[in-house]
Amino acid sequence: MLGDGQGVGRPSAWQESGASNGSGFFALSCATRRSATRAYSSSGDQGKGTMEASYDPQAVESRWYQVWEDAGVFKPEINPDGEPFSIVIPPPNVTGVLHIGHALNMSIQDAIIRRKRMQGYAALWLPGSDHAGIATQNVVERDLAKEGLSRHDLGRESFVEQVWAWKAKHGNRIKEQIRRLGFSTDWSRERFTLDDGLSDAVGHVFVELYNQGLIYRGERIINWCPRCHTALSEIEVEHEDEVGELTHIRYDFTDGNGSVVVATTRPETMLGDTAVAVHPDDERYKDAIGRTVSLPLIGREIPVVADEGVDLEFGTGAVKVTPAHDPLDFEISQRHGLAAIKVIDTEANITEAGGEYFGQERFEAREAVRHELNKQGYIVKVEDHHHSVGHCSRCGTVVEPMLSLQWFVKVGPLVEPAVAPIRDGRARFVPQRWENNYFRWMENLHDWCISRQLWWGHRIPAWYCDGCGEMVVSLTEPKTCESCGREGLRQEQDVLDTWFSSQLWPFSTMGWPEETDDLARYYPTDVLVTGYDIIYFWVARMLMMGVHFTDNVPFQDIVITGLVRATDGRKMSKSIGNAIDPFDVADEYGADALRLALLQSAAPGHDIPLNVEWIDAARRFGNKLWNAVRFTLNHVEPGSVPGKGGYPDNPGPVDRWILSRLDETITEYDRLLDEYRFSDAVGQLYNFAWSEVFDWYLEMAKTSLRDVDQAEATRQTLGVVIRELLVLFHPIVPFVTEELWSELVGDGLVAATSWPVKTGIAAPVGMEELQSLIGSIRRFRAEHRLSPKRGIQLSIDDPDGIAAAWWRDQLAIMANIEAQYDGPPGTIAGHTRITAGNIQAFMPLTGLVDVAAERPRLQKAITETEKLLDRSRGKLDNPNFTDRAPADVVAGEERKVAEMSAKLDKLRTQLAELTDV
């Protein structure tokens, strides 16, 4: 009664969807594929049947990348008529080796871009790397140091050449790694932040911002790294909590009448004190304001000033003011016209201004100063003090705040235009909660110090005239001084913060400021995928610059990934020694396994604890898929799978069931991927593949493949379902799916095929009942230690005729059951009854099991059913529930009650029947 053609309408979309990639491409890909296959087959034996029983990722994964590239799959031009869709890679540091975080981040981007490509978009994933000023310079300097050289021995020009040479030698490492993991970036558009084009963009931006008054040069307190010998921006300083000492020092009034006690964690800076500050409202120091104190050790006479910046609660309420080495002190000095005396130099040694401490290292000087203060009786007390100390994020050295002449971006006017698009929805963070962090950070933004005293980077396009002292900021080197006409201007020595060029990445890589085709077509980009650790460094600044220079938000969806953590919950890090190297993993388990494991855990914005068990499970999935295709190829001729235009004729109920489930899975998978819920999406597909296709459909197909009437439809369905699984999985595990595609489909590349379209096939009635019945019998067997080899006879009462129509043989093969389909047996006594929906199965117990032992089992089932029934009834008896709950929920409960009551009746009857034996 089923199986008569129900639901076999042929949706036209299915038939038409094949052409979306253009025919020219397929000719090319077929040719390249043949050579890949030949190389593969030569290592195996003969044609069909060369697939080994277990999957070896290494052999397969080394093969495909080149094929994809040669076929031009990764270029958006492969879909010439497609809507543009673009992602720019967060450029890894050129010094770097990709770590597990990159692997996660790029696995997500690849899953997005591969799917979009298969959906027919002109999908561009633009790769590249970042020159990483300090990091790279440090690496090369370290190499030089091994030869006993410093960069100064080489001189600027020669040193920079060395760095380029280093880049040429090591810069390809990242590229190889990206290829190793199968990431589908368009290498023809690869960019580097120091490329001519990008440097040009940097110059334009600098000059324009300068002309707009948004870049200025000035003396401010900056963070200085005495080891890297450069200024740092605020966010390049990492604060760590440390226990220090708060030293209370007595400063005597010069009039000899009393004293004021200041508290400091850095006694050595007192050498540069030019005032003591107290809060104007502080009663304790009312009389001190306006008087002067004598600076101990130095003897300088300094004033006591009143300033609202002083915290009454902290320390003694009186603060020593060292304008040259503390941001707050600098502000106070500005307000009161105090001098700034530098007492610490760029090497972190005491300057000449430090008198007898001249030349001492800052921490030595701290001890020396305190010792001397103590000796002279100025130290009132010393107490432990918890505070956080800034360290250079590159080398870990304690940074030195110091007054320095540097270049800054005035960020104030850039903030609001970069905040507005998030607020009004032109761009969004996923998950949304990051928006608040972003807003808060933007509100408290300070001017950004962009000059670095390095040689590796974009040199600041400013020139100085030694004649008249004028400065020119210009895109090109001026021949003469505009003011005095003098020739031979001196270019600024400093380079720009690396992030100054990175912030232009989404448009500088597309050719901006030139109006290129790529810029017009692929900018603004669609998605940015990045870790939350660089929202401030990078995302915020790209928003500022993107809006300011292109009038466009540089990306629409900002997908924030979590950090990959070790199983101990700590951040994976080489220095802790708990890091998993993605390439070790790829070698041992396969790149696919790594990608699958990462994406299975990639819930938006959540950190990912990764351990090898997950990766191992992912590896086994590859093997499972591999073997599913082997099975398929035992029944389906390679290359005979209906193409997108093909469709199984007269699919049987089993086929219709799996095709309908495939439809539902595609819908759900697409929805979840569109919401960037990778973990859910992959989990959903994974479960469909394993527990429905592999565990049920493949087993059931074995039955229908033997049935001459159904075999052809099942062969086709099998081929179609497995093929679509390969397509759906391809963005996640590209290598194994490509390999299996070549085995099964043998035409074109899965990487370039189109995304599945739904069949519109309706599920047959009876699958749930079948599964439930088989489950019950398997459980029965397990509980009673009945060998699977022991056949079981059943009498089936099937009022709707479902079972007889398509189950008969399924029961036989799935559960070793021989069934009669003509209703209950003559005598029910001594049988156990299994209920599945409207269907009942009667199993004779005599001779199989101890009948009496069935009673407790039944009793347990009754109790459980009663419990559920009571729960549902309780809800339905509550008028509040029936009145207020949505109709479908109420109906669901009613259905449950009906089902449970029926089941309960049957169980009770059964128990009674057992008693009769």
Place this chain on the structure above:
RNA sequence: GGGCGUUUAGCUCAGUUGGCUAGAGCGCCGCCCUUACAAGGCGGAAGUCGGCGGUUCGAGUCCGUCAACGCCCACCA
């Protein structure tokens, strides 16, 4: 000092408009080498969803509060 996150089976984690008889992988127990896969199959045990209080017909899911752990930010002299 502010802000955010996490707390669900032995372990690692899912669970997004509140309807759950709470899931997965690994581990554990039992049976099975069934010709795609033993890197497998079948079955099973295992959770008062951190504590307390609240909203609701109904809370793992929303609100409040407490606790533990983690992260970010802060001119903590």
